[in-house]
Amino acid sequence: xxxxxxxxxxxxxxxxxxxxxxxxxxxxxxxxxxxxxxxxxxxxxxxxxxxxxxxxxxxxxxxxxxxxxxxxxxxxxxxxxxxxxxxxxxxxxxxxxxxxxxxxxxxxxxxxxxxxxxxxxxxxxxxxxxxxxxxxxxxxxxxxxxxxxxxxxxxxxxxxxxxxxxxxxxxxxxxxxxxxxxxxxxxxxxxxxxxxxxxxxxxxxxxxxxxxxxxxxxxxxxxxxxxxxxxxxxxxxxxxxxxxxxxxxxxxxxxxxxxxxxxxxxxxxxxxxxxxxxxxxxxxxxxxxxxxxxxxxxxxxxxxxxxxxxxxxxxxxxxxxxxxxxxxxxxxxxxxxxxxxxxxxxxxxxxxxxxxxxxxxxxxxxxxxxxxxxxxxxxxxxxxxxxxxxxxxxxxxxxxxxxxxxxxxxxxxxxxxxxxxxxxxxxxxxxxxxxxxxxxxxxxxxxxxxxxxxxxxxxxxx
Amino acid sequence: xxxxxxxxxxxxxxxxxxxxxxxxxxxxxxxxxxxxxxxxxxxxxxxxxxxxxxxxxxxxxxxxxxxxxxxxxxxxxxxxxxxxxxxxxxxxxxxxxxxxxxxxxxxxxxxxxxxxxxxxxxxxxxxxxxxx
Numbered sequence: 001x002x003x004x005x006x007x008x009x010x011x012x013x014x015x016x017x018x019x020x021x022x023x024x025x026x027x028x029x030x031x032x033x034x035x036x037x038x039x040x041x042x043x044x045x046x047x048x049x050x051x052x053x054x055x056x057x058x059x060x061x062x063x064x065x066x067x068x069x070x071x072x073x074x075x076x077x078x079x080x081x082x083x084x085x086x087x088x089x090x091x092x093x094x095x096x097x098x099x100x101x102x103x104x105x106x107x108x109x110x111x112x113x114x115x116x117x118x119x120x121x122x123x124x125x126x127x128x129x130x131x132x133x134x135x136x137x138x139x140x141x142x143x144x145x146x147x148x149x150x151x152x153x154x155x156x157x158x159x160x161x162x163x164x165x166x167x168x169x170x171x172x173x174x175x176x177x178x179x180x181x182x183x184x185x186x187x188x189x190x191x192x193x194x195x196x197x198x199x200x201x202x203x204x205x206x207x208x209x210x211x212x213x214x215x216x217x218x219x220x221x222x223x224x225x226x227x228x229x230x231x232x233x234x235x236x237x238x239x240x241x242x243x244x245x246x247x248x249x250x251x252x253x254x255x256x257x258x259x260x261x262x263x264x265x266x267x268x269x270x271x272x273x274x275x276x277x278x279x280x281x282x283x284x285x286x287x288x289x290x291x292x293x294x295x296x297x298x299x300x301x302x303x304x305x306x307x308x309x310x311x312x313x314x315x316x317x318x319x320x321x322x323x324x325x326x327x328x329x330x331x332x333x334x335x336x337x338x339x340x341x342x343x344x345x346x347x348x349x350x351x352x353x354x355x356x357x358x359x360x361x362x363x364x365x366x367x368x369x370x371x372x373x374x375x376x377x378x379x380x381x382x383x384x385x386x387x388x389x390x391x392x393x394x395x396x397x398x399x400x401x402x403x404x405x406x407x408x409x410x411x412x413x414x415x416x417x418x419x420x421x422x423x424x425x426x427x428x429x430x431x432x433x434x435x436x437x438x439x440x441x442x443x444x445x446x447x448x449x450x451x452x453x454x455x456x457x458x459x460x461x462x
Numbered sequence: 463x464x465x466x467x468x469x470x471x472x473x474x475x476x477x478x479x480x481x482x483x484x485x486x487x488x489x490x491x492x493x494x495x496x497x498x499x500x501x502x503x504x505x506x507x508x509x510x511x512x513x514x515x516x517x518x519x520x521x522x523x524x525x526x527x528x529x530x531x532x533x534x535x536x537x538x539x540x541x542x543x544x545x546x547x548x549x550x551x552x553x554x555x556x557x558x559x560x561x562x563x564x565x566x567x568x569x570x571x572x573x574x575x576x577x578x579x580x581x582x583x584x585x586x587x588x589x590x591x592x593x594x
Contacts, residue, residue: 058508
């Protein structure tokens with residue numbers, strides 16, 4: 001069996017950053033991805049097809065009580081293929097909380113700035129302005145101005161989205177068909193593949209055998225058992241993927257904190273119904289968000305957002321003629337979401353006897369208070385917009401899956417050490433969102449890249 | 463033709479589809495539209511154990527009278543906001559059935575024997591895609 005210098009499991013924000021550096025360094029690297037590989041020409045073209053083909057569980061996964069539906073990408077490029085590519089750095093508020101929780105020295109804006117700068121240099125970035133606002137964004141900002149709430153334009157990792165020429169970006173939630181979105185596929189993997197990076201797609205790693213001189217991975221690829229060996233393993237499969245793999249491999253025995261502290265920024269969507277078309281799905285559909293610092297302190301943020309018809313039908317949770325009459329207003333709805341900075345105490349990742357993920361997620365009293373505060377503001381905004389009716393979604397989704405392998409100094413209360421190395425396992429490293437010790441309240445992908453940048457540079461140095 | 467669900471399971475799913483998406487003005491009922499032909503396309507990516515459970519459950523439901531199916535649909539819809547002992551089960555049914563039915567109904571794809579307006583056309587949904 002061939003022994004690679006590095007195997008990277010997972011190809012999203014973290015995996016893409018790692019392979020870019022490791023492959024460039026001349027090391028023998030294998031990238032393993034559970035999902036399939038697509039290109040801008042072959043991404044599924046409608047919501048039904050991309051939901052079933054690009055996500056785990058054939059679309060959705062659930063917590064044990066089926067209260068929350070999780071969206072977890074299963075595709076070469078990971079979540080960076082299906083997200084909105086919103087890229088923000090974490091702030092002092094987040095890092096000081098993380099420093100207090102973990103004792104890790106580099107958890108500060110100052111110490112992380114060089115790594116943010118480095119990953120940003122590899123991305124094409126665009127901050128929206130008034131020319132990119134669609135009617136949904138205009139309704140939001142006009143109402144915020146009326147009520148005295150601060151708002152801001154969002155920054156996105158994109159090249160040339162052709163919004164001026166009428167391109168509707170909501171379609172790129174199923175993969176960008178013009179390679180504008182700065183997914184890891186666009187920014188790292190394609191180039192590395194052309195230069196000889198070995199990639200195994202449709203390959204689900206089931207367990208890790210940890211040896212003194214490296215690791216052996218056991219997996220299934222298109223119905224066949226497969227094995228891979230490496231001197232060093234980098235797990236970059238995200239909160240569920242990295243945590244689940246360690247749990248299935250028996251690491252819980254010496255890592256009691258494994259699986260603890262799962263967070264996900266639960267999101268609650270509200271819709272205002274108008275007489276005239278809003279066309280919230282047109283153009284750049286997610287361009288503005290609340291900027292009010294008081295909201296950050298209160299633990300929530302508001303973002304203008306929308307979804308394609310299947311998701312809206314799921315969110316509104318009606319049926320029969322009532323459902324169809326609501327859907328008739330699809331183009332006449334404004335839409336805003338409240339995203340809550342949830343507490344890690346409410347979330348846990350486990351596996352059942354068959355090795356299947358078992359996710360427990362309870363909203364704590366604090367989480368519910370944050371949601372209520374956010375909804376109160378959101379309802380004021382929709383009322384100020386002049387909507388004739390407000391529709392709320394009782395269904396909530398988790399898109400930012402974080403925690404389970406928290407970083408820290410102590411092996412009793414954390415899973416990876418400040419060198420991103422799994423405690424007492426010298427050949428296994430993690431720098432993806434699973435290492436987050438609590439919810440940052442900010443989109444996580446840029447920071448997963450920044451941590452992975454730091455890890456990659458340290459591995460090359462070694 | 464259908465690889466993942468048996469005939470009785472498909473019949474149940476179509477009946478539930480007609481409760482979720484009935485004939486309503488220009489909106490075709492789920493069965494009239496014929497969206498059931500897209501269900502296999504989705505299920506080929508679902509975990510095998512989920513498909514097995516779904517097949518079994520829908521086959522059992524195929525012998526139930528319509529009022530029982532309506533009762534189930536009502537309970538799975540309200541389960542989202544309830545905390546009863548059976549609520550998690552009904553919530554799973556809610557996500558599963560609605561996911562399959564709404565996905566095939568609003569996919570924007572034309573079933574082979576349907577000639578009317580698509581549900582996505584009836585709600586004025588379309589996307590502009592500027593390719594390279």
